Amino acid sequence: MADMQELKRQAAKAALDRVEDGMRLGIGTGSTAEAFIRLLAERVEGGLGIVGVTTSERSEALCRELGVPTATLEAVPQLDVAIDGADELDGRLRLIKGGGGALLREKIVAAASDRMLVIADASKQVETLGDFPLPIEINGFGLIATFLAIQKASRALGLDPDLTLRRVGEEPFITDSGHLILDAAYGRIEDPEALSAALHSVPGVVEHGLFLGLATEAILASADGVSILKA
Incomplete structure (x- = not known):
């Protein structure tokens, strides 16, 4: 191979x-x-x-x-x-x-x-997106509130992701734009468009990795x- x-x-x-x-x-x-x-x-x-x-x-x-x-x-x-x-x-x-x-x-x-x-x-x-954890770029202010809001928005769609703050060693990973990333393990995302809209409705979300x-x-x-x- x-x-x-x-x-x-x-x-x-x-x-x-x-x-x-x-x-x-x-x-x-x-x-x-x-x-x-x-x-x-x-x-x-x-x-x-x-x-x-x-x-x-x-x-x-x-x-x-x-x-x-x-x-x-x-x-x-x-x-x-x-x-x-x-x-x-x-x-x-x-x-x-x-x-x-x-x-x-x-x-x-x-x-x-x-x-x-x-x-x-x-x-x-x-065949279906979601096995790879979805990166969600978030503002550092209000991290826990944003975390909970993402959970709530996802559960409203019947999804229950495992959310993990991305780290480098013991420190949070910081993007080139100065933000944090939550990696959301959804397993299967049957309706990416609905999830995209739901995540964009969360004020602390800067952007997500659904293209x-x-x-x-x-x-x-x-x-x-x-x-x-x-x-």
Whole structure:
């Protein structure tokens, strides 16, 4: 069976074939996105002219290290395509993202792009979202109140998630935007749209990792090759 890192590289390579000279790219975060950045850097060194807007300080640092030109979203507020990974995706290209903690910036960049191209190994495709815990980015003020409100909003939909504050060692994980993350293990999310609306109704929730209606295409790599899933 193909090595997982090689599968990520194959998906990234297929996405790079869609990149044209002069494009404004949203550049994602995570191991598959990093594989894409490394391949993109080789093309840039060979003369490809692009500008990237990264979704995290981690991806920004890698782009700078490898010589991939970047700009802020303020300087380039409209993008041609966002290329990013996913923690889960279903057959309708609904996603769970945020395992790397960059979900807020990833969603802003995806929404600012004409299209969103997902790159992943085929194991990320699922029949029903929810096995991967849903990241929920929250404000640090009122943590317990927000925790309880998320529980209440979820239970109103017949869901009872196990909510865990994400940590790095003993300390809470802090996003690049200065927020906290609750990881919500739902098990199965039968109606992602209803859950999205419920979570957005909670005042302390900044954003959540359900990406709905954003992805237009997915490139999935498996031992059998690369397949394309379209919305």
